[in-house]
Each structure stands twice: as structure tokens, then as C-alpha cells.
Amino acid sequence: MTKLQEWLSGGGILFAIWFYLITSKDNNDFIRDNYELILYSPIIFIILFGLYAATIVLYRVYTFNDCEEAAVELQKEIVEAKEQLVKLGFKLQEKSK
Amino acid sequence: MVHYQFYLSLLLVLSITFISPRVSHKESLNIVNDMANEEMRDSENKYSILLPTYNELENLPIIIYLLTKYLDKSGYDYEIIVIDDGSPDGTLEAAKQLQNIYGKDKIILRPREKKLGLGTAYIHGIKHATGNFIIIMDADLSHHPKFISQFIEKQQSEDFDVVSGSRYIGSGGVFGWDFKRKLVSRGANFLTQLLLRPGASDLTGSFRLYKKDVLDKLIKSCVSKGYVFQMEMIIRARELNFTVGEVPITFVDRVYGESKLGGSEIVQFVRAMLYLFATT
Ligand SMILES: Nc1nc2c(ncn2[C@@H]2O[C@H](COP(=O)(O)OP(=O)(O)OP(=O)(O)O)[C@@H](O)[C@H]2O)c(=O)[nH]1
Ligand SMILES: [Mg+2]
Numbered sequence: 001m002t003k004l005q006e007w008l009s010g011g012g013i014l015f016a017i018w019f020y021l022i023t024s025k026d027n028n029d030f031i032r033d034n035y036e037l038i039l040y041s042p043i044i045f046i047i048l049f050g051l052y053a054a055t056i057v058l059y060r061v062y063t064f065n066d067c068e069e070a071a072v073e074l075q076k077e078i079v080e081a082k083e084q085l086v087k088l089g090f091k092l093q094e095k096s097k
Numbered sequence: 098m099v100h101y102q103f104y105l106s107l108l109l110v111l112s113i114t115f116i117s118p119r120v121s122h123k124e125s126l127n128i129v130n131d132m133a134n135e136e137m138r139d140s141e142n143k144y145s146i147l148l149p150t151y152n153e154l155e156n157l158p159i160i161i162y163l164l165t166k167y168l169d170k171s172g173y174d175y176e177i178i179v180i181d182d183g184s185p186d187g188t189l190e191a192a193k194q195l196q197n198i199y200g201k202d203k204i205i206l207r208p209r210e211k212k213l214g215l216g217t218a219y220i221h222g223i224k225h226a227t228g229n230f231i232i233i234m235d236a237d238l239s240h241h242p243k244f245i246s247q248f249i250e251k252q253q254s255e256d257f258d259v260v261s262g263s264r265y266i267g268s269g270g271v272f273g274w275d276f277k278r279k280l281v282s283r284g285a286n287f288l289t290q291l292l293l294r295p296g297a298s299d300l301t302g303s304f305r306l307y308k309k310d311v312l313d314k315l316i317k318s319c320v321s322k323g324y325v326f327q328m329e330m331i332i333r334a335r336e337l338n339f340t341v342g343e344v345p346i347t348f349v350d351r352v353y354g355e356s357k358l359g360g361s362e363i364v365q366f367v368r369a370m371l372y373l374f375a376t377t
Contacts, residue, residue, distance in 0.1 A: 001377060002374075002375060002376055002377055003292060003293055003373075003374045003375075004374050004376075007292075009125070044145065049182045050219060053287060053291075056132075056287060057280070057283050057284050057287050060265075060283045060286075060287075061276065061279045061280050061283050063267065064270060064271060064274075064279050064282075064283065065268065065270025065271070065273065065347075066270060066271070067270040067272045067347035067348075067349065068272060069274055069350055070241065070270075070347035071272040071273065071349050074238060074241065074349050074352070075352075076226070077159075077163060078159055078238075081158065081159040081162040081163060082158075082159070084162060085158050085162055085198075088198045089198060090158060090194055090198060091194065092158070093154060093187065093191065
């Protein structure tokens with residue numbers, strides 16, 4: 001089963017449950033009492049999920065490690081590399097622009 | 098009520114289909130076998146490092162210096178394969194100089210006439226690799242050679258088929274990214290994790306170690322070219338039940354040379370993601 005099929009079947013089943021609930025309002029007290037909530041539950045769910053996604057993504061953006069040490073270390077190593085390469089007989093060329 | 102039972106059982110079936118692909122892919126027999134072989138194999142292991150280059154005149158000497166520095170220290174057997182695509186800046190001449198310094202057995206040049214793209218550059222390089230492991234990394238100093246020994250240790254710890262560097266876990270991270278680039282990266286990552294559930298946290302990173310035969314199989318099963326190729330490789334790995342280990346890496350944005358990332362990459366990325374979503 002491809003991921004698309006998984007999503008479609010998952011969505012289809014949830015839709016079926018939702019559809020069953022809103023169409024059997026007449027023979028169930030619980031559904032009648034909470035009809036509005038059940039009717040709008042897909043939209044509520046999507047909004048809540050969107051908020052969850054936005055929170056997670058923003059949280060991860062702000063906690064994304066800034067590897068300053070790695071950059072500093074690399075700069076040092078670039079200097080070291082150039083020195084050592086020249087010693088080994090390498091002719092460094094700068095890019096001509 | 099019959100209706101409720103019907104829907105409940107449907108729900109159960111659904112949750113099983115969702116959970117089943119997550120079951121561990123590891124064949125326990127393999128572990129036992131390989132543990133017995135590990136010591137023997139350690140001395141035979143050879144790591145072929147693929148360095149695709151296009152206009153990396155300033156970066157190539159430095160990355161090669163750092164590679165030899167760290168790998169000589171760790172004592173693993175290795176070779177560096179440089180695949181230059183006819184860079185107009187003279188990267189190939191620099192590579193030839195480096196070959197003279199470090200030796201023809203350490204630095205292997207496999208140039209091509211013109212820029213034919215990254216995906217095919219890897220395929221071209223692998224053809225000439227003599228190692229039983231392949232390491233793929235960028236030559237632009239974004240990927241630091243110091244992580245290679247961690248990749249190798251990780252691979253050996255559970256005999257992983259693939260070890261992928263990840264910017265998104267543990268001590269991993271990035272340097273030189275502004276808010277927008279982080280947002281795009283994290284957003285794209287969230288979406289792909291949600292839709293594709295790949296079992297690896299960094300899909301677009303290209304710092305990885307593969308068993309050679311595994312990489313051959315993965316490449317054969319990949320259809321995309323260009324930079325989304327990296328994402329497809331890890332998805333195919335999941336599809337073919339290969340095991341993937343992860344090592345946190347730091348990614349330092351290129352110091353020298355021009356970035357080739359543009360709007361067309363984002364379009365490519367979305368297309369590849371939807372393609373994989375519908376087909377795997
Ligand atoms: N042989 C070959 N190498 C390439 C080609 N395109 C890119 N490369 C190399 O592949 C590596 C990754 O390319 P980059 O340009 O760094 O791509 P990126 O990391 O997505 O983007 P930036 O680092 O932001 O530029 C570098 O070592 C490049 O020199 C190509 O067409 N042929
Ligand atoms: Mg790069």
C-alpha cells in the first residue's frame with residue numbers, strides 16, 4: 001500500500017464514521033445533544049492540527065542548533081590547511097573573478 | 098449495535114496497516130553472523146569517498162587536506178574519488194596537483210567533460226570505487242570529514258546498511274542560516290516526515306555512508322535525478338528494508354563559491370515528495 005493509499009483509506013474511514021454519526025442523529029440522544037460539535041469536528045480537527053504543526057515547526061526553528069563553534073573551528077582548519085598544503089608543495093590559486 | 102462494531106473493526110484494521118511498516122526491519126540472524134565476522138572484516142574494510150565537484154577550486158584542496166588528516170589519524174583504509182564535471186575554474190588542475198602530493202592510490206580522478214548533474218556523478222564515481230563502503234559528501238566544506246569516523250563506528254555498531262548524517266538530531270545543526278531558511282528547512286522536513294514516514298530525520302542531507310552493494314541497489318531503484326535524489330535514496334532504503342543509522346552532524350554553509358540553491362529546487366523538492374507519496 002502506498003502512502004497515498006494509506007492516507008486515502010484512513011481519511012475514508014474517518015469520513016465514514018463522521019458521516020454515520022451525523023446521519024444517525026434521530027436514533028441517538030448523545031449525537032443529538034452534541035450534533036454541532038460532531039458536525040464541525042473535521043474542521044476543528046484540521047485547525048487544531050494546523051496549530052500543532054505550526055507550533056512544532058516554529059519550536060524546531062528556534063531550537064535549531066547554531067553551530068558557531070563548528071564554523072570557528074573550520075575557519076582555523078582552513079588556515080591550517082592552506083599552510084600545510086603550501087609546505088607540501090601545493091600552489092594555491094585564488095579564483096579570478 | 099452492529100454499526101458500531103463494524104466501524105470499530107475497520108478502525109482496528111486501519112491502525113494495524115499504519116503500525117505495521119514501523120516494525121523493525123532488522124533480521125536478527127544477520128546480527129549474529131556479522132558479529133562473528135566483524136573483527137576479521139575490519140582489516141578488510143575500505144571506504145571510498147566520493148567527492149563530486151563543480152567549481153570548487155578553493156574548497157577542494159582544503160577538503161582533501163582535512164580528509165587525509167582525519168582518516169590517516171583514524172587508521173581506516175580509504176580512497177578519495179574526485180568527479181569533476183569540467184569546472185571552468187580549474188578544479189581539475191588543482192585535483193591533479195593534489196594527486197601528485199597524496200598519491201594515485203589515495204586520490205583518484207574521474208572527471209567528465211561537462212556538467213551532467215550530481216546524480217549521474219555519483220553513479221560515475223561508484224563504477225570506479227574499490228571500497229566495500231561508499232561515503233558521499235559535498236566538497237564545499239559544508240560536511241566536515243571529522244564525522245566520518247563516527248559514521249564508521251555507527252555502521253559497525255549494528256551493521257547498518259546506511260548511515261545518514263542528520264542536522265536535525267542531538268548535537269547536529271547548521272551554521273549561517275537565517276530564519277527564513279531554517280523555516281523552509283524545518284517546514285519541509287515536518288511535511289516529509291508526516292507524509293512519507295521515512296525512518297530517518299534528514300532526508301535532503303547528502304552526507305552518508307553506504308554499503309557498496311546496498312548503494313548499487315538503491316541507485317538502480319531511484320528514478321529522480323538532481324538533488325532530490327538524496328531524498329529518494331533514503332525512501333527507497335526504507336522500501337527495500339535496509340537499516341538506516343543516524344549520526345548528528347553540523348552543517349556549515351559554504352564559505353567559498355556560489356550557492357546553487359534556488360526556487361527551482363523547492364519546486365523539484367515538492368514534486369519529488371508528491372511522487373514518492375503516491376508511489377511508495
Ligand atoms: N560533478 C558534479 N558535481 C556537482 C554538480 N553540481 C554540484 N556539484 C557538487 O556537489 C556538491 C553539492 O553541491 P552544492 O552546490 O554545494 O549544493 P547544495 O549543498 O545543495 O547548495 P549550496 O551549498 O548552498 O551551494 C558540491 O561539492 C558541488 O561542487 C554537477 O553537476 N557535477
Ligand atoms: Mg553545499
